[in-house]
Amino acid sequence: xxxxxxxxxxxxxxxxxxxxxxxxxxxxxxxxxxxxxxxxxxxxxxxxxxxxxxxxxxxxxxxxxxxxxxxxxxxxxxxxxxxxxxxxxxxxxxxxxxxxxxxxxxxxxxxxxxxxxxxxxxxxxxxxxxxxxxxxxxxxxxxxxxxxxxxxxxxxxxxxxxxxxxxxxxxxxxxxxxxxxxxxxxxxxxxxxxxxxxxxxxxxxxxxxxxxxxxxxxxxxxxxxxxxxxxxxxxxxxxxxxxxxxxxxxxxxxxxxxxxxxxxxxxxxxxxxxxxxxxxxxxxxxxxxxxxxxxxxxxxxxxxxxxxxxxxxxxxxxxxxxxxxxxxxxxxxxxxxxxxxxxxxxxxxxxxxxxxxxxxxxxxxxxxxxxxxxxxx
Numbered sequence: 264x265x266x267x268x269x270x271x272x273x274x275x276x277x278x279x280x281x282x283x284x285x286x287x288x289x290x291x292x293x294x295x296x297x298x299x300x301x302x303x304x305x306x307x308x309x310x311x312x313x314x315x316x317x318x319x320x321x322x323x324x325x326x327x328x329x330x331x332x333x334x335x336x337x338x339x340x341x342x343x344x345x346x347x348x349x350x351x352x353x354x355x356x357x358x359x360x361x362x363x364x365x366x367x368x369x370x371x372x373x374x375x376x377x378x379x380x381x382x383x384x385x386x387x388x389x390x391x392x393x394x395x396x397x398x399x400x401x402x403x404x405x406x407x408x409x410x411x412x413x414x415x416x417x418x419x420x421x422x423x424x425x426x427x428x429x430x431x432x433x434x435x436x437x438x439x440x441x442x443x444x445x446x447x448x449x450x451x452x453x454x455x456x457x458x459x460x461x462x463x464x465x466x467x468x469x470x471x472x473x474x475x476x477x478x479x480x481x482x483x484x485x486x487x488x489x490x491x492x493x494x495x496x497x498x499x500x501x502x503x504x505x506x507x508x509x510x511x512x513x514x515x516x517x518x519x520x521x522x523x524x525x526x527x528x529x530x531x532x533x534x535x536x537x538x539x540x541x542x543x544x545x546x547x548x549x550x551x552x553x554x555x556x557x558x559x560x561x562x563x564x565x566x567x568x569x570x571x572x573x574x575x576x577x578x579x580x581x582x583x584x585x586x587x588x589x590x591x592x593x594x595x596x597x598x599x600x601x602x603x604x605x606x607x608x609x610x611x612x613x614x615x616x617x618x619x620x621x622x623x624x625x626x627x628x629x630x631x632x633x634x635x636x637x638x639x640x
Contacts, residue, residue, distance in 0.1 A: 278321055283307075284305075289324075291386070325353070364397055373403055435496060552587065556613060558611050560607065561636050583614060585612065
């Protein structure tokens with residue numbers, strides 16, 4: 264059953280409900296949907312009359328975990344109609360695929376999404392997977408694409424079956440991060456000390472460990488615990504440890520194991536070199552920023568701003584070794600002033616220490632303040 268007729272319903276005639284709309288992900292989804300022309304955007308939380316929200320809505324976005332989604336879909340199965348679009352932002356998809364395919368077969372448009380970073384982080388350039396479920400996915404997919412285009416995210420459209428690769432990636436990354444964190448804890452070697460004494464490779468290893476620990480426990484535990492293939496994934500990690508353990512006493516066999524790993528991962532296009540260079544860029548950036556850093560923020564990002572804010576450095580003859588930028592998170596004060604979060608950018612500027620002194624730095628700071636920048640320190 265296909266739903267071309269209802270796929271053309273304009274946003275003005277549709278009512279969207281975000282389940283979990285007060286959470287980190289849900290609140291961002293609500294804000295995104297409100298920028299469209301929906302007749303109404305509603306929020307449904309635990310304890311609210313969920314089935315009533317379903318009956319009164321055309322579009323449902325589940326900003327809760329996969330277990331809650333499965334339970335709610337089961338409860339609402341008899342009242343979901345072909346005019347409904349169903350979307351979600353769960354990190355785990357595999358337990359939902361069968362239900363989603365059944366809904367698609369009943370003419371309901373389903374599209375599953377996955378933001379590749381913590382929701383609190385600005386979404387510009389962040390990967391988001393838009394997962395097609397079946398022949399009726401188009402209407403829900405169109406909403407997902409409109410939503411994430413509005414946040415300048417990097418959209419990757421895949422079949423929902425292929426999301427298993429994303430789940431494997433994130434499970435192994437989070438599991439390894441906590442294995443490393445646990446090993447450091449057992450040896451009474453905190454991450455701060457690990458990073459302080461780190462070589463470049465160790466410094467790069469500290470990044471995913473710190474990022475994972477920085478996410479707290481709710482999302483990582485959801486990813487690790489809810490994954491139906493978790494024990495299969497864990498077996499592969501144990502096999503890797505076992506292979507290494509078996510050859511640690513023999514240098515020749517150790518090198519053979521290493522070469523096998525290199526040959527497997529270095530596809531005909533030389534992927535190892537690509538990653539090696541990518542890691543080197545991150546390492547060089549950290550080194551240049553480490554020598555002498557100047558940090559500031561702008562709240563009016565637009566074409567030509569970069570040229571203007573670099574002018575004070577040029578005037579003072581400061582030789583720049585790195586220009587790093589990241590979308591900024593608005594402060595409470597900036598929110599109260601109505602600053603557009605999409606126009607906030609945080610800069611870290613690396614400077615050759617031989618070309619800067621306190622007097623120059625003070626004049627650069629004054630020039631940036633005159634341009635409306637907020638200077639840290």
